[in-house]
Amino acid sequence: MVDAGNVLFRKRFTSQTRRKEALMKIDVLLRAYEEMGYAAVNIGEKDLILGLGFLDEVAKRAKFPFISANLIDRKNRKTIFRPFITEDIAGIKVGVIGVMSRWVNEVLKEKEPYLEVLDPVVAVKPYVEELRKSCDLIIVLSQLGERGDRELALKVPGIDIIVGGSRGERIRYSKIRETLMYRLDPRGGYLGKLDLFLVRKGKPLHLTDYKQRDRIVKKVETIQKRWMKIEREIELDTGKSPSKRDVRMKGLAILERRVRELKKRVAEFDQRNLYKNEVIPIKLAIRDDPVIGEMIEGYEIELAKLYGIERAVERGPEKPLSDAQILASIPQGGAYRGAISCKKCHRRNFNAWSATEHAKATRTISEAFKQRPPSEDCLICHTTGYGDIKEYRFVEEVPLYLRGVQCETCHGPGKGHPGFGTKFRRVTLGVCRNCHTKDQSPAFHYKSYLLRIGCTIRK
Numbered sequence: 280m281v282d283a284g285n286v287l288f289r290k291r292f293t294s295q296t297r298r299k300e301a302l303m304k305i306d307v308l309l310r311a312y313e314e315m316g317y318a319a320v321n322i323g324e325k326d327l328i329l330g331l332g333f334l335d336e337v338a339k340r341a342k343f344p345f346i347s348a349n350l351i352d353r354k355n356r357k358t359i360f361r362p363f364i365t366e367d368i369a370g371i372k373v374g375v376i377g378v379m380s381r382w383v384n385e386v387l388k389e390k391e392p393y394l395e396v397l398d399p400v401v402a403v404k405p406y407v408e409e410l411r412k413s414c415d416l417i418i419v420l421s422q423l424g425e426r427g428d429r430e431l432a433l434k435v436p437g438i439d440i441i442v443g444g445s446r447g448e449r450i451r452y453s454k455i456r457e458t459l460m461y462r463l464d465p466r467g468g469y470l471g472k473l474d475l476f477l478v479r480k481g482k483p484l485h486l487t488d489y490k491q492r493d494r495i496v497k498k499v500e501t502i503q504k505r506w507m508k509i510e511r512e513i514e515l516d517t518g519k520s521p522s523k524r525d526v527r528m529k530g531l532a533i534l535e536r537r538v539r540e541l542k543k544r545v546a547e548f549d550q551r552n553l554y555k556n557e558v559i560p561i562k563l564a565i566r567d568d569p570v571i572g573e574m575i576e577g578y579e580i581e582l583a584k585l586y587g588i589e590r591a592v593e594r595g596p597e598k599p600l601s602d603a604q605i606l607a608s609i610p611q612g613g614a615y616r617g618a619i620s621c622k623k624c625h626r627r628n629f630n631a632w633s634a635t636e637h638a639k640a641t642r643t644i645s646e647a648f649k650q651r652p653p654s655e656d657c658l659i660c661h662t663t664g665y666g667d668i669k670e671y672r673f674v675e676e677v678p679l680y681l682r683g684v685q686c687e688t689c690h691g692p693g694k695g696h697p698g699f700g701t702k703f704r705r706v707t708l709g710v711c712r713n714c715h716t717k718d719q720s721p722a723f724h725y726k727s728y729l730l731r732i733g734c735t736i737r738k
């Protein structure tokens with residue numbers, strides 16, 4: 280098990296409590312990774328955003344190594360973390376190297392001036408050359424993006440596999456010369472699995488796609504079926520029509536020759552090292568691991584304790600407010616006007632929407648979390664204007680006029696509407712998919728869901 284990196288946090292902490300929360304979360308993460316048997320985790324640029332001190336603290340707690348071949352100490356020019364690891368797996372010696380992208384140098388110059396990120400090609404090349412002497416398989420964990428990975432594969436021969444972190448690029452696997460390149464969608468939606476079937480050693484191993492063999496095997500099967508059919512036909516009409524029989528016998532001879540050829544080609548694969556790639560979507564149907572589930576439960580209980588006091592302070596008014604009160608709370612000139620301001624002109628839409636699940640979406644979260652604070656991870660989809668207005672952390676922080684999944688999440692911010700030139704965006708499937716993801720809304724079906732949002736659909 281390996282991870283291409285950027286597993287920690289991107290945001291600085293605004294308080295000691297938040298820092299504590301982050302460390303608690305990281306502890307769960309580290310223990311879960313241990314439980315899953317991670318061999319190494321690459322350091323991504325974003326793992327450095329909270330500072331080297333923090334990362335160092337995290338790395339010390341981990342029982343598996345964080346690696347990076349191109350993050351160095353500016354003064355002594357040595358790597359800060361281990362540049363690579365090696366491990367024996369089923370009689371194969373595997374070397375794993377980590378590498379990150381250079382853009383972070385800009386950030387480091389200000390915040391951690393004694394750190395530097397070297398050019399990936401320059402940094403990785405000597406390690407590959409060194410490892411090539413002893414390792415059968417060399418894997419690079421990279422945060423260079425697709426272009427960077429391509430460049431690395433071309434300029435540094437001898438890398439067998441590059442496991443790339445994703446920046447919203449589509450799921451991909453490709454092969455550049457001898458190097459296999461993989462990347463998956465971000466945020467843990469998929470597990471990538473690579474099986475190697477090795478019949479001989481060699482550096483490099485010269486891996487061939489298993490599918491090529493499969494394709495030929497399938498061809499043989501189809502031909503054999505045809506063959507059997509012809510044989511049956513011959514059996515059925517013996518003696519009746521000799522000339523037809525001759526044609527059939529000739530056909531059989533051709534098929535036989537073809538099968539023999541193909542089988543020979545299949546046999547050639549027995550001499551080759553094969554690989555087989557699988558992308559496994561982490562669907563709801565996949566059962567949670569009981570040990571890790573327990574860790575997460577424990578974390579949530581601790582988190583509730585941590586925020587017990589803070590939440591009482593942040594709690595908003597208990598009584599429902601009148602329309603006038605909510606309207607008065609809307610900031611002048613803001614991009615979002617709130618569903619309540621649409622009400623006076625679009626009463627029908629407003630009333631219909633009010634009866635939908637969307638109107639209740641923020642309440643759902645506070646109910647789901649009666650005994651523990653909701654994480655910001657939920658509020659992204661269960662509120663309006665998340666990110667544009669603010670990155671809410673608690674239900675209490677969500678402005679009253681933006682609770683629920685409102686009109687403006689679908690139609691876009693209402694500022695300036697109605698008026699000359701202000702046009703709402705077209706609501707498309709893509710809009711729904713922002714929130715109705717495979718994980719969160721496995722039953723999502725566009726047409727039937729559209730009928731239940733309260734608005735009139737034109738066609």
Ligand code: HEC
Nearest residue numbers: 616617618620621623624625686687690693696697698703
């Ligand atoms: C002052 C009255 C008024 C308010 C307030 C108002 N609208 Fe409208 N809305 C209109 C009028 C008039 C039209 C039709 C003319 C137009 O498209 O500008 C319209 C049209 C629309 C349309 C249809 C556009 C189309 O392409 O057919 C949508 C969607 C819409 N409004 C959404 C909203 C939302 C969301 C809000 C609240 C943020 C809102 N409106 C607030 C008056 C209003």
Ligand code: HEC
Nearest residue numbers: 636637639640643660661684688710711713714728729731
């Ligand atoms: C900002 C995020 C977001 C967007 C965008 C969004 N939804 Fe939703 N939707 C939700 C959430 C969250 C819920 C669950 C609300 C609850 O139960 O509290 C939901 C629930 C629903 C439900 C009710 C499902 C049920 O189980 O009864 C329907 C239907 C629905 N959405 C349709 C749509 C359609 C169609 C679109 C696109 C036109 C869309 N939604 C866009 C977040 C969103």
Ligand code: HEC
Nearest residue numbers: 643644647656657659660713714715716719720721722723
């Ligand atoms: C990526 C967007 C997204 C995120 C993040 C998200 N939700 Fe939802 N949630 C939805 C959508 C969409 C639905 C409606 C699903 C449907 O019925 O098809 C929903 C439905 C729900 C429901 C009601 C349906 C049910 O299963 O009973 C609950 C409760 C819920 N979410 C809780 C949460 C909590 C708690 C979190 C944070 C841990 C969270 N959600 C994070 C989008 C999201």
Ligand code: HEC
Nearest residue numbers: 618621625628629632684685686689706732734735736737
């Ligand atoms: C889940 C997404 C979603 C939400 C939330 C939503 N709408 Fe719509 N709305 C749509 C879609 C989709 C259409 C149909 C557009 C089409 O047919 O091209 C639509 C159509 C409309 C129209 C034009 C057709 C009609 O029904 O008269 C108006 C006006 C409108 N919406 C206003 C609103 C207002 C006001 C709210 C909030 C109270 C709201 N919408 C909430 C998705 C949404």
